[in-house]
Amino acid sequence: MNETIGKLDDGYNCERCRNKGLIYTTGEDGELLSNECPDCFNVRASLRLLKNSGLEDKTFENFIAKSDWQSGLLRTVKEFAADTSGKWLFIGGQSGCGKTHLCTAALREIIFTKNRSVRILKWVEASRSLKSAVNDSGYASEADVYKGAEVLYIDDLFKGGGNVISNADLRLTFELLDYRYLKGLTTVISSEFSFDKILRADEAIDSS
Ligand SMILES: [Zn+2]
Structure with a gap:
């Protein structure tokens, strides 16, 4: 058999x-x-997650770089996917710049070559329940799935709140990312916000 x-x-x-x-x-x-x-158990479970999230057909091969900076970005993301040790991937930019495509292609590469299991946190869909459950007993288990994932992809971080990053957004993000940083877990993030803007929002909270 x-x-x-x-x-x-x-x-x-x-x-x-x-x-x-x-x-x-x-x-x-x-x-x-x-x-x-x-x-192949982890690989197939992760591929199913990509498929269920509508992301299964995004690869490095079918990414079309329309400008030099996109070619450069493609190279950088490929390097990350080839060796993720101690590194995170963050791509910020407007919708249409290819960030979801490249983040997903990186995940695919990691799934195929490293046999690691992946979790996908679609911010728009998942963050509301995670934020509203912060004080519930159910919060721990729901957040732990993402916190402890071998590889976590946060798609469209902070999307859905207009141009504003709220305190609740930052608290949830810190909760997830601080843990992952301390454990050295591979994390991939796409966002319409730039890295600078996220840092400034964080500083605004720190000083208030
Ligand atoms: Zn097998």
Whole structure:
């Protein structure tokens, strides 16, 4: 059964399970046991998340750089994806500049080459419930999924509040990112806000 070719067609080729996602063994009493394939389980779960977020078709190969700065950005992001150790990726800019595409392509590369599991936090959809639950007992578990993820992608950080970054936004972000920074966990962030603007918002809170 382990030799049978499977039907999983998410684009990842696993030699160990031959794209079945399962490894078969026999138990002590001769019964047939199946376990998730350790070589591709994380990869496939992460690819499913990308797909469910509508991000599965964004790759380095199909990114079209329309100007020199986009070519430069593509190079930088590829370097990050090749070696993420101790590094985070932040891309800030207007919608249409390719930041979601490049962040997703980097995630894809990390998923395919490093067998690491990825979580996606779509700020517009998830931040409201996370912020409103900050004082609830349920908060810990909901936030922990993102805090402790091997690789976290925050898509469109601070989007949805107009041109304003609120105290609640900053508190939630600090809660997530401080933990990840201390643990050295790879983090990818896209935002319509520039890095400078985010830093200034943080300073405004610090001094008030
Ligand atoms: Zn496998």
